[in-house]
Amino acid sequence: MRELLEWLKSQKGGVSTYWEFQLRALKLRTTEPDQAACLSLLADIAGRFADKYYEEPLPVDAAAGALDRLGKLLGKAVEHSDADAATRLRVLNEISISELEPS
Amino acid sequence: MTSTAAKERGQRIAEIMFKAGAIHVSRQQPYILAAGWASPVYVDIRLLIGEPELRQQAVALATNWMKEALQTSAFDALVGAETAGIPFAAWIAERTGLKFRYIRKRPLGIGRNAQVEGGSIEGLNALLVDDLTTDGRSKLNFVRGLRAAGAHVEHILTIFYHDAFPDAGVRLGQAGLTLHALATWSDVLAAQDDGQLSAADRQEIERFLSDPVAWSARHGGRSA
Numbered sequence: 001m002r003e004l005l006e007w008l009k010s011q012k013g014g015v016s017t018y019w020e021f022q023l024r025a026l027k028l029r030t031t032e033p034d035q036a037a038c039l040s041l042l043a044d045i046a047g048r049f050a051d052k053y054y055e056e057p058l059p060v061d062a063a064a065g066a067l068d069r070l071g072k073l074l075g076k077a078v079e080h081s082d083a084d085a086a087t088r089l090r091v092l093n094e095i096s097i098s099e100l101e102p103s
Numbered sequence: 104m105t106s107t108a109a110k111e112r113g114q115r116i117a118e119i120m121f122k123a124g125a126i127h128v129s130r131q132q133p134y135i136l137a138a139g140w141a142s143p144v145y146v147d148i149r150l151l152i153g154e155p156e157l158r159q160q161a162v163a164l165a166t167n168w169m170k171e172a173l174q175t176s177a178f179d180a181l182v183g184a185e186t187a188g189i190p191f192a193a194w195i196a197e198r199t200g201l202k203f204r205y206i207r208k209r210p211l212g213i214g215r216n217a218q219v220e221g222g223s224i225e226g227l228n229a230l231l232v233d234d235l236t237t238d239g240r241s242k243l244n245f246v247r248g249l250r251a252a253g254a255h256v257e258h259i260l261t262i263f264y265h266d267a268f269p270d271a272g273v274r275l276g277q278a279g280l281t282l283h284a285l286a287t288w289s290d291v292l293a294a295q296d297d298g299q300l301s302a303a304d305r306q307e308i309e310r311f312l313s314d315p316v317a318w319s320a321r322h323g324g325r326s327a
Contacts, residue, residue, distance in 0.1 A: 011139065012139030012140075012324055012325045013139060013253060013324075014135050014137045014138050014238075014324075014325075015137040016134055016137045016138050016238060016240050017139060017141065019240070036194075036206070038114070054208075055149075055186065055187070055242070056137075057134045057145040057147075058132070058135045059129070059132045059134060059135070059136055060132060060133045060134065060135050060141055060322060060323040060324070061132065061179070063135035063323075064323060067184035
């Protein structure tokens with residue numbers, strides 16, 4: 001997941017970033033099976049955002065905010081990837097109720 | 104197809120886009136295009152669909168292009184890309200008498216898991232039709248689905264091509280695809296805007312188009 005985070009930091013956050021993130025996260029499940037649930041949730045969030053803005057204009061502030069939120073969620077997942085089960089479950093639950101645009 | 108005919112067609116499409124209010128300029132809050140480039144303009148071709156006179160004019164121009172293209176390429180079917188490509192492809196198919204199919208962004212995921220609808224596409228020479236192209240990635244996704252279903256696809260037709268950045272042409276070319284656009288930015292700048300663009304908006308578009316990469320970098324988008 002660290003490589004995925006580094007890749008995300010190099011992106012500018014157009015819709016293609018989220019499609020690519022989704023593909024990379026889903027593929028990563030095979031090499032990091034211990035993080036599969038987390039990667040699936042992150043892929044879902046990115047996919048929902050990409051689907052929403054595929055046919056709608058993406059203002060620069062929304063793009064920057066979404067990229068920042070996804071980076072923070074992934075960063076938190078990386079930070080706690082070796083934590084105890086309760087901590088990891090808390091992170092998973094937090095990711096599961098997150099969206100990339102402000103509510 | 105003569106370059107003069109293509110130019111006239113492009114300007115007429117651009118004028119239709121202006122009449123439909125399809126060109127939105129935002130000088131304060133730029134848009135981020137699919138590939139991450141910043142742009143002061145957002146183009147909504149779907150607005151052409153709703154107005155009978157405008158869509159008829161646009162479809163007539165697209166059909167005109169089709170008839171010229173059919174002299175050199177034998178298309179069996181027009182395929183509308185979900186979602187805005189579907190009505191345009193259907194209307195052009197109706198006028199040319201060609202078969203019509205449509206393609207989803209992704210397979211349905213249930214039943215026969217179809218991505219292409221309207222009948223088999225296997226063995227057919229298909230022209231993919233969509234409303235616009237920016238970086239070409241979504242077109243590649245559709246073409247992959249069509250080729251997986253057995254179609255021969257080498258050409259794509261879109262009403263408008265956001266051609267400020269080089270990504271799409273290169274990307275599609277590497278996949279053996281040729282993009283045909285009825286209008287591009289040069290047509291928009293040459294067209295009568297019917298009072299839709301303020302002088303400041305037009306200046307901003309011209310500033311953007313004079314160096315899109317630098318404009319993008321200055322406004323929060325990609326720089327390379």
